[in-house]
Amino acid sequence: MSANAPVKSISNETTFLEDTADPDILDGHLWRMCEKVADRAKARDQAGHTVTLKLKRADFSLISRRTTLREPTQTADRIYRTARALFDQLGDAGPYRLLGAGISDLAPGIDADRTADLLDPGAAQRDRAERATDKIRERFGPDAILKGRALR
Numbered sequence: 001m002s003a004n005a006p007v008k009s010i011s012n013e014t015t016f017l018e019d020t021a022d023p024d025i026l027d028g029h030l031w032r033m034c035e036k037v038a039d040r041a042k043a044r045d046q047a048g049h050t051v052t053l054k055l056k057r058a059d060f061s062l063i064s065r066r067t068t069l070r071e072p073t074q075t076a077d078r079i080y081r082t083a084r085a086l087f088d089q090l091g092d093a094g095p096y097r098l099l100g101a102g103i104s105d106l107a108p109g110i111d112a113d114r115t116a117d118l119l120d121p122g123a124a125q126r127d128r129a130e131r132a133t134d135k136i137r138e139r140f141g142p143d144a145i146l147k148g149r150a151l152r
Helices: 022-044 077-091 123-140
Strands: 009-020 046-057 062-073 097-109
Touching: 009 022, 009 046, 009 077, 022 046, 022 077, 046 077, 062 077, 062 097, 077 097, 077 123
Parallel strands: none
Antiparallel strands: 009 097, 046 062, 046 097
């Protein structure tokens, strides 16, 4: 792969030291990964139409789920909520050795998160809060503001 090849996806994953089925640990890691994916997408001025969840069990069997959104996104909140819904649909409590999240089918960042979600009236407010948080972190550093779920 060439260093100049276009990026096709943005993702983040972690392998646990010990397999885990603890929902709080998994949720905390999933949120942090989605934040990293969103930060990378914003830094590249890109957004993804497709959100992917990746899990690996102790026996190394791989589970991968994805869904395509109506419009591209680059917000941690929307990536997390989509990946979390995919996780909840599995109905499998683990344990897991690896967890990953990402976006693909990339588009320019200017196309991201343009329309309101009529089924989620709080989405626009969370989007504005995330953009304000981004500006504060840009000025004062990445640890200037942390969400509670990031501490799990």
